[in-house]
Amino acid sequence: MSNIVLAQAAEAATNINPGLAAIGYGLGAIGPGVGVGLIWAAVINGTARQPEAQGQLQGIAWISFVLVEVLALIGLVVYFIASAG
Amino acid sequence: MSDTTTPASENPHAASVRRLASAMLRTAIWPGVVTVVVGAVVATALVGASGLFGALVGGVVAFGSSLLTIWLMRFTGGMSPHFVMVAALGGYVGKMLVLLVVMTLLGGVEALHRESLAFTMLATVLVWAGAEVVAFKRTRTPTIIPEN
Numbered sequence: 372m373s374n375i376v377l378a379q380a381a382e383a384a385t386n387i388n389p390g391l392a393a394i395g396y397g398l399g400a401i402g403p404g405v406g407v408g409l410i411w412a413a414v415i416n417g418t419a420r421q422p423e424a425q426g427q428l429q430g431i432a433w434i435s436f437v438l439v440e441v442l443a444l445i446g447l448v449v450y451f452i453a454s455a456g
Numbered sequence: 457m458s459d460t461t462t463p464a465s466e467n468p469h470a471a472s473v474r475r476l477a478s479a480m481l482r483t484a485i486w487p488g489v490v491t492v493v494v495g496a497v498v499a500t501a502l503v504g505a506s507g508l509f510g511a512l513v514g515g516v517v518a519f520g521s522s523l524l525t526i527w528l529m530r531f532t533g534g535m536s537p538h539f540v541m542v543a544a545l546g547g548y549v550g551k552m553l554v555l556l557v558v559m560t561l562l563g564g565v566e567a568l569h570r571e572s573l574a575f576t577m578l579a580t581v582l583v584w585a586g587a588e589v590v591a592f593k594r595t596r597t598p599t600i601i602p603e604n
Contacts, residue, residue, distance in 0.1 A: 426469035
Protein backbone atom coordinates (compact mmCIF):
# COMPACT_ATOMS: atom_id res chain seq x y z
CA MET A 372 0.00 0.00 0.00
CA SER A 373 2.74 2.43 0.98
CA ASN A 374 4.55 1.66 -2.27
CA ILE A 375 1.48 2.71 -4.23
CA VAL A 376 1.24 5.94 -2.23
CA LEU A 377 4.92 6.67 -2.82
CA ALA A 378 4.59 6.01 -6.54
CA GLN A 379 1.61 8.34 -6.73
CA ALA A 380 3.56 11.02 -4.82
CA ALA A 381 6.51 10.67 -7.18
CA GLU A 382 4.23 11.10 -10.18
CA ALA A 383 2.64 14.18 -8.67
CA ALA A 384 6.00 15.77 -7.77
CA THR A 385 6.99 18.57 -10.09
CA ASN A 386 10.32 20.22 -10.69
CA ILE A 387 10.50 23.22 -8.38
CA ASN A 388 14.03 24.22 -9.42
CA PRO A 389 12.96 27.07 -11.77
CA GLY A 390 10.80 28.63 -9.08
CA LEU A 391 13.50 28.35 -6.42
CA ALA A 392 16.08 29.75 -8.84
CA ALA A 393 13.86 32.76 -9.57
CA ILE A 394 13.36 33.40 -5.85
CA GLY A 395 17.12 33.13 -5.32
CA TYR A 396 17.77 35.59 -8.12
CA GLY A 397 15.25 38.02 -6.65
CA LEU A 398 16.97 37.80 -3.26
CA GLY A 399 20.36 38.21 -4.92
CA ALA A 400 19.26 41.39 -6.67
CA ILE A 401 18.31 43.11 -3.41
CA GLY A 402 21.87 43.61 -2.16
CA PRO A 403 23.24 45.24 -5.32
CA GLY A 404 20.11 47.44 -5.49
CA VAL A 405 20.79 48.74 -1.99
CA GLY A 406 24.45 49.16 -2.91
CA VAL A 407 23.69 51.23 -6.00
CA GLY A 408 21.36 53.45 -3.98
CA LEU A 409 24.00 54.00 -1.27
CA ILE A 410 26.68 54.80 -3.86
CA TRP A 411 24.66 57.56 -5.50
CA ALA A 412 23.35 58.87 -2.21
CA ALA A 413 27.00 59.35 -1.20
CA VAL A 414 27.71 61.13 -4.49
CA ILE A 415 24.81 63.53 -3.95
CA ASN A 416 26.06 64.23 -0.42
CA GLY A 417 29.63 64.69 -1.57
CA THR A 418 28.69 66.96 -4.44
CA ALA A 419 26.53 69.10 -2.15
CA ARG A 420 29.49 69.54 0.17
CA GLN A 421 32.11 70.05 -2.52
CA PRO A 422 30.66 70.81 -5.97
CA GLU A 423 34.14 71.16 -7.50
CA ALA A 424 34.78 67.46 -6.92
CA GLN A 425 31.71 66.32 -8.86
CA GLY A 426 33.67 64.82 -11.76
CA GLN A 427 35.89 62.70 -9.55
CA LEU A 428 33.01 61.61 -7.32
CA GLN A 429 31.00 60.48 -10.34
CA GLY A 430 33.95 58.56 -11.70
CA ILE A 431 34.39 56.72 -8.40
CA ALA A 432 30.65 56.11 -8.26
CA TRP A 433 30.51 54.59 -11.75
CA ILE A 434 33.35 52.16 -11.12
CA SER A 435 31.71 51.17 -7.81
CA PHE A 436 28.41 50.78 -9.68
CA VAL A 437 30.06 48.39 -12.14
CA LEU A 438 31.53 46.27 -9.34
CA VAL A 439 28.25 46.14 -7.42
CA GLU A 440 26.35 45.29 -10.57
CA VAL A 441 28.63 42.31 -11.19
CA LEU A 442 27.17 40.75 -8.03
CA ALA A 443 23.68 40.92 -9.52
CA LEU A 444 24.95 39.46 -12.80
CA ILE A 445 26.54 36.56 -10.92
CA GLY A 446 23.13 35.96 -9.33
CA LEU A 447 21.56 36.03 -12.79
CA VAL A 448 24.01 33.43 -14.09
CA VAL A 449 23.39 31.20 -11.07
CA TYR A 450 19.64 31.56 -11.70
CA PHE A 451 20.18 30.56 -15.33
CA ILE A 452 22.14 27.44 -14.42
CA ALA A 453 19.89 26.45 -11.50
CA SER A 454 16.65 26.92 -13.44
CA ALA A 455 17.47 23.99 -15.73
CA GLY A 456 14.57 21.59 -15.86
CA MET B 457 26.69 72.09 -8.47
CA SER B 458 26.54 71.97 -12.22
CA ASP B 459 23.36 72.94 -13.99
CA THR B 460 21.66 70.25 -16.05
CA THR B 461 21.19 72.74 -18.87
CA THR B 462 24.91 73.39 -19.22
CA PRO B 463 26.17 72.13 -22.57
CA ALA B 464 28.38 69.09 -22.18
CA SER B 465 31.23 70.73 -24.06
CA GLU B 466 31.37 73.53 -21.46
CA ASN B 467 31.07 71.28 -18.43
CA PRO B 468 34.48 70.12 -17.13
CA HIS B 469 32.84 67.46 -14.94
CA ALA B 470 31.09 65.95 -17.96
CA ALA B 471 34.36 65.93 -19.83
CA SER B 472 36.16 64.10 -17.00
CA VAL B 473 33.39 61.47 -16.69
CA ARG B 474 33.31 60.92 -20.45
CA ARG B 475 37.08 60.66 -20.60
CA LEU B 476 36.90 57.96 -17.94
CA ALA B 477 34.13 56.18 -19.88
CA SER B 478 36.22 56.21 -23.04
CA ALA B 479 39.25 54.88 -21.16
CA MET B 480 37.14 52.13 -19.61
CA LEU B 481 35.77 51.12 -23.01
CA ARG B 482 39.20 51.15 -24.66
CA THR B 483 40.77 49.09 -21.89
CA ALA B 484 37.95 46.56 -21.50
CA ILE B 485 36.87 45.78 -25.06
CA TRP B 486 39.83 43.66 -26.18
CA PRO B 487 40.12 41.57 -23.00
CA GLY B 488 36.35 41.03 -23.35
CA VAL B 489 36.70 39.85 -26.95
CA VAL B 490 39.57 37.54 -25.98
CA THR B 491 37.48 36.07 -23.17
CA VAL B 492 34.57 35.35 -25.50
CA VAL B 493 36.91 33.73 -28.04
CA VAL B 494 38.55 31.58 -25.37
CA GLY B 495 35.13 30.62 -24.02
CA ALA B 496 33.93 29.73 -27.51
CA VAL B 497 37.00 27.61 -28.23
CA VAL B 498 36.81 25.75 -24.92
CA ALA B 499 33.05 25.21 -25.23
CA THR B 500 33.43 23.95 -28.80
CA ALA B 501 36.16 21.56 -27.76
CA LEU B 502 34.19 20.22 -24.82
CA VAL B 503 30.61 20.26 -26.10
CA GLY B 504 30.57 20.92 -29.83
CA ALA B 505 28.44 23.23 -31.95
CA SER B 506 25.85 23.89 -29.23
CA GLY B 507 28.68 24.95 -26.93
CA LEU B 508 29.99 27.36 -29.57
CA PHE B 509 26.56 28.95 -30.06
CA GLY B 510 26.01 29.12 -26.31
CA ALA B 511 29.37 30.77 -25.69
CA LEU B 512 28.83 33.32 -28.47
CA VAL B 513 25.35 34.22 -27.23
CA GLY B 514 26.70 34.48 -23.67
CA GLY B 515 29.42 36.82 -24.93
CA VAL B 516 26.89 38.97 -26.78
CA VAL B 517 24.68 39.28 -23.68
CA ALA B 518 27.68 40.17 -21.50
CA PHE B 519 28.88 42.76 -24.03
CA GLY B 520 25.41 44.29 -24.27
CA SER B 521 25.16 44.55 -20.50
CA SER B 522 28.61 46.09 -20.10
CA LEU B 523 28.28 48.48 -23.04
CA LEU B 524 24.97 49.74 -21.66
CA THR B 525 26.75 50.87 -18.49
CA ILE B 526 29.40 52.71 -20.53
CA TRP B 527 26.68 54.36 -22.63
CA LEU B 528 24.77 55.34 -19.48
CA MET B 529 27.97 56.86 -18.11
CA ARG B 530 28.52 58.96 -21.24
CA PHE B 531 24.84 59.91 -21.48
CA THR B 532 24.60 61.16 -17.89
CA GLY B 533 28.06 62.75 -17.84
CA GLY B 534 26.84 66.35 -17.78
CA MET B 535 23.84 65.84 -15.54
CA SER B 536 23.34 66.76 -11.91
CA PRO B 537 24.03 63.87 -9.45
CA HIS B 538 20.32 63.64 -8.63
CA PHE B 539 19.48 62.78 -12.23
CA VAL B 540 22.48 60.49 -12.50
CA MET B 541 21.21 58.54 -9.49
CA VAL B 542 17.81 58.15 -11.14
CA ALA B 543 19.44 57.10 -14.41
CA ALA B 544 21.77 54.63 -12.69
CA LEU B 545 19.02 53.01 -10.61
CA GLY B 546 16.68 52.98 -13.62
CA GLY B 547 19.42 51.47 -15.76
CA TYR B 548 20.10 48.83 -13.11
CA VAL B 549 16.44 47.86 -12.74
CA GLY B 550 15.82 47.92 -16.50
CA LYS B 551 18.92 45.88 -17.25
CA MET B 552 18.11 43.26 -14.62
CA LEU B 553 14.52 42.90 -15.85
CA VAL B 554 15.53 42.66 -19.51
CA LEU B 555 18.34 40.20 -18.73
CA LEU B 556 15.97 38.08 -16.62
CA VAL B 557 13.53 37.82 -19.53
CA VAL B 558 16.31 37.22 -22.08
CA MET B 559 17.99 34.51 -19.98
CA THR B 560 14.66 32.81 -19.29
CA LEU B 561 13.88 32.75 -23.01
CA LEU B 562 17.39 31.56 -23.89
CA GLY B 563 17.02 28.73 -21.37
CA GLY B 564 14.35 27.21 -23.59
CA VAL B 565 16.50 27.17 -26.73
CA GLU B 566 17.74 23.63 -27.32
CA ALA B 567 20.52 24.67 -29.71
CA LEU B 568 22.37 26.54 -26.95
CA HIS B 569 24.43 24.72 -24.35
CA ARG B 570 23.35 26.18 -21.02
CA GLU B 571 26.62 25.95 -19.08
CA SER B 572 28.69 27.26 -22.00
CA LEU B 573 26.46 30.33 -22.23
CA ALA B 574 26.45 30.91 -18.47
CA PHE B 575 30.16 30.52 -17.84
CA THR B 576 31.24 32.51 -20.90
CA MET B 577 28.92 35.32 -19.88
CA LEU B 578 30.19 35.24 -16.31
CA ALA B 579 33.84 35.21 -17.38
CA THR B 580 33.30 38.07 -19.83
CA VAL B 581 31.51 40.23 -17.26
CA LEU B 582 34.22 39.60 -14.66
CA VAL B 583 37.09 40.30 -17.07
CA TRP B 584 35.31 43.42 -18.32
CA ALA B 585 34.81 44.72 -14.77
CA GLY B 586 38.45 43.98 -13.92
CA ALA B 587 39.65 45.83 -17.01
CA GLU B 588 37.44 48.78 -16.10
CA VAL B 589 39.02 48.93 -12.66
CA VAL B 590 42.47 48.95 -14.31
CA ALA B 591 41.33 51.78 -16.59
CA PHE B 592 40.00 53.69 -13.60
CA LYS B 593 43.33 53.37 -11.78
CA ARG B 594 45.22 54.57 -14.86
CA THR B 595 42.98 57.53 -15.65
CA ARG B 596 43.96 60.64 -13.76
CA THR B 597 40.91 62.63 -12.74
CA PRO B 598 41.69 65.93 -11.03
CA THR B 599 40.29 66.07 -7.50
CA ILE B 600 39.08 69.63 -7.83
CA ILE B 601 37.77 71.06 -11.09
CA PRO B 602 37.11 74.81 -10.77
CA GLU B 603 33.76 75.89 -12.18
CA ASN B 604 35.43 78.59 -14.30
